[in-house]
Amino acid sequence: MAKYILKRVGYAVVTLFVLVTLTFFMMRMLPGDPFTGEKQLPEKTMAALNAKYGLDKPEPVQYIMYLGNCLHGDLGLSLNTNRPVTTIIGEAFAYSFDLGIRAVLLAFVAGVLLGTIAAIKRGKATDTVCMLVALVGVSVPSFIVASVLQYYLGLKLYMATGVRFFAVTGWEDFNSKILPVFALAFGSLAQISRLMRTSMLDVLGQDYIKTAKAKGLSQKAIIWKHAIRNAIMPVVTVLGPITASVLTGGFVVESVFAVPGLGGYFVRSIQNVDYTMISGTTIFYGAFLIAANLLVDLAYGLIDPRVKLEEG
Amino acid sequence: MAKDMNNKVLSVNNLHVSFDTYAGEVQAVRGVTFDLHQGEVLAIVGESGCGKSVTAQTIMKLNPMPPARIPEGEVTLGDVDIVKATEKEMQKLRGKEVSMIFQDPMTCLNPTKKVGKQIVEAIVHHTHMNRADAKAEAIKCLSQVNIPNPEERAQQYPHEFSGGMRQRAMIAMALSCNPKVLIADEPTTALDVTIQAQIMDLLAEIKEQVNTAIILITHDLGVVASMADRVAVMYAGKIVETGTCEDIFYRNAHPYTRALLKSLPSVDAEKKDRLVSIAGSPPDLLDPPKGCGFAARCARCMHICREEQPPEFTIGEGHTASCWLLHPDCPSGEERGEKDV
Amino acid sequence: MDKIDKSRFGWVGPDPEHQEGISRPSITYWRDAMNRLVKNRVALVCLCIIVLLILGCAILPAVSPFSGREQHLTEGNASFFTPCTDTRYEGQGHVHIFGTDRLGRDMWTRLFDGGRVSLMIAFSAVFVNLIIGIIYGGISGYYGGAVDNIMMRIVEIVNGIPYLIVVVLLMMVLPQGIFTMVVAYATVGWTGMARLVRGQALALKNQEFVVAAEAMGAKPSRIIARHLLPNALSVIIINVTLAVPSAIFTEAFLSYIGLGVPVPHSSWGILAQDGSQVFQVYPEKLWIPAIAISITMLSFNLLGDGLRDAFDPRLRR
Numbered sequence: 001m002a003k004y005i006l007k008r009v010g011y012a013v014v015t016l017f018v019l020v021t022l023t024f025f026m027m028r029m030l031p032g033d034p035f036t037g038e039k040q041l042p043e044k045t046m047a048a049l050n051a052k053y054g055l056d057k058p059e060p061v062q063y064i065m066y067l068g069n070c071l072h073g074d075l076g077l078s079l080n081t082n083r084p085v086t087t088i089i090g091e092a093f094a095y096s097f098d099l100g101i102r103a104v105l106l107a108f109v110a111g112v113l114l115g116t117i118a119a120i121k122r123g124k125a126t127d128t129v130c131m132l133v134a135l136v137g138v139s140v141p142s143f144i145v146a147s148v149l150q151y152y153l154g155l156k157l158y159m160a161t162g163v164r165f166f167a168v169t170g171w172e173d174f175n176s177k178i179l180p181v182f183a184l185a186f187g188s189l190a191q192i193s194r195l196m197r198t199s200m201l202d203v204l205g206q207d208y209i210k211t212a213k214a215k216g217l218s219q220k221a222i223i224w225k226h227a228i229r230n231a232i233m234p235v236v237t238v239l240g241p242i243t244a245s246v247l248t249g250g251f252v253v254e255s256v257f258a259v260p261g262l263g264g265y266f267v268r269s270i271q272n273v274d275y276t277m278i279s280g281t282t283i284f285y286g287a288f289l290i291a292a293n294l295l296v297d298l299a300y301g302l303i304d305p306r307v308k309l310e311e312g
Numbered sequence: 313m314a315k316d317m318n319n320k321v322l323s324v325n326n327l328h329v330s331f332d333t334y335a336g337e338v339q340a341v342r343g344v345t346f347d348l349h350q351g352e353v354l355a356i357v358g359e360s361g362c363g364k365s366v367t368a369q370t371i372m373k374l375n376p377m378p379p380a381r382i383p384e385g386e387v388t389l390g391d392v393d394i395v396k397a398t399e400k401e402m403q404k405l406r407g408k409e410v411s412m413i414f415q416d417p418m419t420c421l422n423p424t425k426k427v428g429k430q431i432v433e434a435i436v437h438h439t440h441m442n443r444a445d446a447k448a449e450a451i452k453c454l455s456q457v458n459i460p461n462p463e464e465r466a467q468q469y470p471h472e473f474s475g476g477m478r479q480r481a482m483i484a485m486a487l488s489c490n491p492k493v494l495i496a497d498e499p500t501t502a503l504d505v506t507i508q509a510q511i512m513d514l515l516a517e518i519k520e521q522v523n524t525a526i527i528l529i530t531h532d533l534g535v536v537a538s539m540a541d542r543v544a545v546m547y548a549g550k551i552v553e554t555g556t557c558e559d560i561f562y563r564n565a566h567p568y569t570r571a572l573l574k575s576l577p578s579v580d581a582e583k584k585d586r587l588v589s590i591a592g593s594p595p596d597l598l599d600p601p602k603g604c605g606f607a608a609r610c611a612r613c614m615h616i617c618r619e620e621q622p623p624e625f626t627i628g629e630g631h632t633a634s635c636w637l638l639h640p641d642c643p644s645g646e647e648r649g650e651k652d653v
Numbered sequence: 654m655d656k657i658d659k660s661r662f663g664w665v666g667p668d669p670e671h672q673e674g675i676s677r678p679s680i681t682y683w684r685d686a687m688n689r690l691v692k693n694r695v696a697l698v699c700l701c702i703i704v705l706l707i708l709g710c711a712i713l714p715a716v717s718p719f720s721g722r723e724q725h726l727t728e729g730n731a732s733f734f735t736p737c738t739d740t741r742y743e744g745q746g747h748v749h750i751f752g753t754d755r756l757g758r759d760m761w762t763r764l765f766d767g768g769r770v771s772l773m774i775a776f777s778a779v780f781v782n783l784i785i786g787i788i789y790g791g792i793s794g795y796y797g798g799a800v801d802n803i804m805m806r807i808v809e810i811v812n813g814i815p816y817l818i819v820v821v822l823l824m825m826v827l828p829q830g831i832f833t834m835v836v837a838y839a840t841v842g843w844t845g846m847a848r849l850v851r852g853q854a855l856a857l858k859n860q861e862f863v864v865a866a867e868a869m870g871a872k873p874s875r876i877i878a879r880h881l882l883p884n885a886l887s888v889i890i891i892n893v894t895l896a897v898p899s900a901i902f903t904e905a906f907l908s909y910i911g912l913g914v915p916v917p918h919s920s921w922g923i924l925a926q927d928g929s930q931v932f933q934v935y936p937e938k939l940w941i942p943a944i945a946i947s948i949t950m951l952s953f954n955l956l957g958d959g960l961r962d963a964f965d966p967r968l969r970r
Contacts, residue, residue: 015813022819026826139951141902143909144943147929151936207419210374215434215485216407219399225433226422248817251910256929270821271911278825282818289815305424305469591667608668616661618668641657648664 004301012294019286023279024066028059075280080272085280089262093284095171096250096261102181103246104239107188112228112235114189115196119231120223122201130193137190143252146183150256154179169258180257184249188242192235200231229303236300240293247285319350321492321525322371322410327385329363329370332378339597340366342549343385348493348525355528355540356551357572361594363549364529368495370394371527372410373402390492408438410493411486416502417478421470428454428466431485438489453484456521457514476507483514487522494518495527500535512538533576537561542630545569548595548605555631565625565633568606604636612637612650686887689963696959699952706949710768717759718747721766722917725757730935751941754927764941767919772949774831774920775900778838779893785839786846787889793847794854805851808844816841820903824912831914838903842896849892853885887964894957898950905946921946 057065069075075085118130154168167176203209204227212226250263258264262281269277329341341363348354356364369375371387373394387394389409392401414420422430431450435441441449447466454462457480470478479499486494496515500508516539519526528540536543537557544554545568553566564570574588592609595601601608607617616636625638636642690696714721718737725739730753737747739757751760793804823837857863866875901921907913908922909929921942928939 011809011813015810018810019814019819022814023822026822029826135951135954136947139898139954140943140947141905141909141925141950143906143929144925144939144947147932147939148943151932155933207414207416208422211414211420211430211482211485212422212433213374214372214406214412216403216405216437217433218403221437226425229424230422244815244817248815248906252906255910267910270825273825275825278822282822285818286815289818290813293813303424305471592669611667613665613667614662615665616657618665619661636662639657639662641659642662643659645664647659648662650664651666 005298008294008297012290016287016290019290020067020070020283021063023282023286024063027275027279070283075283076276078269078277078280079274080269080277085277088265088277089281089284092260092262092265095259096247096254096263099171099177099180099184099254099259099261100243100246100250102177103185103188103250104243106181106185107192107242107246108235108239110185111189111192112196112232114193115198115235116200116223116228116231118193118197119200119204120219127197131197134190134193134197137186138194140187142183142187142249143256145186146180146253146256149179149183171257171259171261180253180259183256184246184253187249188246192238192242195238196231196235199234200227203227203231206230233300233304236296236303239299240289240296243292243296244289247289320347321350321390322348322527323386323388324367324371325386325388327367327370327387328383329366329375330381330383331375332381333598336598339600340549341370342597342600344546344549344551346544346551346554348527350492350525351519351523352542353519353526353528353540355530355536355543356546357530357533357536357543358546359531359594361597362546363597364546365497367546368412368497368527368529371493371495372406372412373397374406374412404438407434407486407491408489409491410495411489411491412495412497413479413482413486413499415498417475417482418502420482421473421478423470426467426469427473427481431466431481431488434485435488450484450488453488454481456487457481457484457518459484475503476510479503479507479511480514483511483518487518487524490522491524493527494524495529497529498531499528500532501530508535515539533573545572548600549597550605550634552606552635553633555628555633559628559631563628563631565627565631565638566635567610567612567637569633571609571611604634614642614648686963690959693959693962696956696963699956699959702948702952703956706768706952707772710765710772713765714762714769717762717765718742718745719749719759719762721758721763721919723758725753725759727757728753729755729757730931730938731757732935732937752937754924754938755931760924760938760941763919763924764921764945767921767924767942768945770831770914770918770920771901771904771922771946774834774838774904774914775897777831777835778842778900778903779896781835781839782843782846782896783889783893785843787850789843790847790850790852791854794851797855801851801855805848808847811841812844814841817903817906820907821910821912824907829912829915831918834904834907834914837907838900842900845896846889846892849888850885853888857885887960891957891960891964894953894960898953901946901950901953 073086075089077083078085078088081088114130114134118127118134121127121130150168154166157166158164158168165175166179167173168179170176171180209222209226212222217225247263250261251267252263253259254261254263255267262284265277266281266285268274269281324344324346327341327344328339331338331340344363344367346354356367358364366375366380370380370382371389371394382395385395389405392405394402394405397405421427428447428450431453432443432446435446435449436443439446451462451466454465459465459477459480465473465477465481470481473481483499499515500511503511512535515526515528518524519539526539528536530536540557542554542556543560544551545560545566546552547568553560553564553569555563560569561573564573568590571588571590575590590609595605595608601618603616603618603620604610604613604622607613610617614636620636622634622636622639624632624634626632627638642648719742725737728735728738728749731749732752733750735749735752737745737749749759749761751764753759754763789804789808793801819841820837823840824833827833827836904913904920905922905925908920909926911926913923913926914920924942925939925946928935928942932939
């Protein structure tokens with residue numbers, strides 16, 4: 001097990017390193033230097049910044065310094081607001097995380113349930129309905145879901161009934177959270193439920209399910225005690241990519257619902273060509289997702305008893 | 313314990329099983345009849361695809377329905393007609409009255425559950441014992457099938473067991489609630505030859521110890537000889553010949569049984585004796601032949617064999633076979649114009 | 654027992670013609686898969702929709718009286734089937750079938766214009782991925798051992814980098830345009846295909862027919878091209894079909910956050926972004942591209958599902 005953990009951590013570190021390097025050299029490829037934005041900075045600040053970030057030194061030195069700065073958690077100053085990128089991330093990511101974790105949880109729990117139900121009722125109407133919903137989920141991009149939900153459930157429903165079921169924007173009380181969380185979770189929910197259905201059908205066809213049935217266990221007991229845990233494993237392995245898609249999906253969902261999260265900042269910094277903010281956020285997102293992937297890998301090692309033997 | 317011929321535990325009468333596939337109805341079992349008595353070992357022998365596993369699984373109603381169907385026939389276990397039994401009733405029978413061990417022990421145990429737990433589950437389900445008692449019982453079962461350090465082993469996952477050990481654990485699980493009937497569906501096919509012998513020895517031992525009747529499904533006639541009280545030879549969804557081991561090995565009457573025995577390698581055969589294979593393959597049960605299922609491959613096939621299904625002829629006490637050659641009107645080989653092929 | 658005539662007991666012997674009972678009329682794998690696909694109504698309908706969409710995007714902008722770029726400033730945000738009142742088209746009785754956008758550009762023309770761009774990006778991105786994936790995965794799987802080990806470590810690392818983030822980064826750095834989008838998507842998108850091809854190659858290369866080819870002295874390149882690929886083809890086809898919607902989604906997503914193809918091009922993502930800005934007033938301006946995107950993704954997803962069902966040997970009976 002220790003070997004397995006070590007291997008996974010090693011991968012994560014290398015991946016992060018590659019990402020930081022990639023970001024550095026891409027930012028180098030940009031015309032001019034990162035401090036010549038649209039807003040002209042005073043000469044003195046410019047020189048100070050250049051010195052601070054070592055832009056007057058040769059590239060390899062810059063690269064080392066850049067790595068050092070990243071390690072210290074210094075991602076530079078936002079060109080638009082002149083505030084440290086890490087501070088902005090710190091403030092904004094709390095919202096994004098809140099939104100994202102709810103969405104991932106919703107997607108996971110509802111997706112697993114939906115997929116399981118569809119698998120048990122294979123070929124029946126329930127199955128068809130569940131899978132149609134899931135198909136719509138994987139085929140409609142989150143920004144469309146977000147806009148549609150906001151307009152019809154947030155606005156039209158309010159106008160029709162006079163009762164505010166769902167807030168249209170913001171991130172304060174529970175009713176303002178429902179729509180963004182659902183809009184963000186829907187695609188992943190659909191993906192998980194499709195995966196879960198396939199996996200469950202596969203597991204239900206396994207010999208050990210027949211053994212369980214031959215023991216006299218009921219269908220319900222077989223599903224809960226034998227099938228779910230094994231069927232859920234492929235779902236756990238995609239939780240990493242799911243987290244990534246929820247996080248990136250957050251870019252647009254946050255913009256649509258005006259959630260003051262990092263995704264919204266990111267989109268705005270792209271639109272305003274705020275280079276330091278973009279590279280800083282990129283590295284942060286990258287690090288976060290790599291960490292999430294690592295966690296998922298470790299969790300997988302815990303669920304599947306076979307992993308221990310093979311790897312450690 | 314000796315077998316008790318007066319105490320019938322299972323009777324299968326004219327059982328038909330069909331599968332609805334997208335190509336049409338596959339008649340996997342086409343009228344199988346046999347009885348099983350307390351403490352008896354019945355071997356069902358046949359090539360792959362002859363319907364022996366389907367018959368066995370139908371006794372426990374393990375075949376998913378649909379696509380499986382039982383258009384005709386009865387299966388009586390104790391006093392319950394399994395064909396008519398509901399799923400709820402079946403859940404009370406499975407594992408308690410009749411249990412099963414499968415061909416491939418590698419895939420039959422849940423890989424993410426401890427072996428002991430998987431046995432405890434069966435015990436708790438059927439006996440309402442509390443967990444601690446059930447656990448002790450499970451460990452007793454494991455030691456009964458000669459698993460060393462049963463306490464320790466019970467705490468392990470199936471992947472920590474070898475193939476033979478897993479099959480032992482399967483047997484322990486199957487016997488945990490003292491079933492009246494144990495179905496062993498090719499219990500040794502997936503195992504190494506040396507392990508095969510151990511597992512067969514274990515089954516023989518169990519047969520002596522407990523009063524469980526065993527249905528042994530196999531395509532290995534060698535296995536049959538050592539254990540079975542009675543043998544049923546199946547072909548194309550039907551039992552073609554049934555009798556005691558001696559009947560089948562030395563007094564067999566059906567050409568298929570003979571061909572099957574001839575294809576068996578033996579140590580004391582002369583060097584010049586070659587193994588005889590049966591040319592061709594079993595008929596397609598999507599569209600079963602009108603006459604005898606073996607007709608197309610039978611060296612002694614006659615006109616009537618292709619036209620009409622042979623009835624069952626009694627040869628001796630408990631020895632029957634379905635072949636037109638046994639019909640009293642059937643003339644001698646010369647008169648039929650039989651040639652060697 | 655009934656008396657039976659002796660003649661019926663005449664010997665006929667075995668019947669070699671009917672001996673092979675189990676072997677059904679042999680149909681090839683591909684024929685079988687095609688038969689199954691043709692039986693799958695949903696997949697067929699989706700295939701038709703996809704073909705119609707491609708044809709529509711190819712032909713409709715050319716036959717439309719309007720150009721996707723021309724602005725009719727007097728008739729911005731017109732609704733469905735508004736007759737064109739622009740001076741250039743006076744008296745010709747043309748109609749803006751889907752209305753116009755805020756600059757008075759004809760939505761119908763822009764939709765199919767944008768479809769061209771979106772589909773082109775999606776297809777070329779998937780194609781590039783496919784080529785890289787096949788070469789990389791083929792080599793990795795075929796040689797195995799240390800080569801495979803190193804190559805797969807690299808895949809694992811590339812795979813660990815969140816792809817949308819890298820795409821965003823690349824889109825920032827490279828000049829905006831269709832080509833850039835394809836490059837950005839392909840930079841990180843090839844890993845899936847490479848893994849898949851490798852898996853197939855590994856599974857296939859130990860099979861007898863490959864060993865036989867090797868024993869007869871066939872060169873590795875020939876074995877890869879002639880033996881491994883055709884056998885891996887079904888899996889590849891399915892995954893290409895399922896990769897298209899993800900590429901379409903990526904295009905739409907990037908356009909939506911402002912990294913799409915530059916103006917005055919249109920693409921479905923750009924139309925959706927434009928539409929979302931006026932969504933509360935003119936909801937149909939978002940609905941139109943949204944439905945186009947969704948139907949395309951849905952069709953490809955369903956077709957991919959259908960193909961998988963058709964090819965999956967486990968479903969063969």
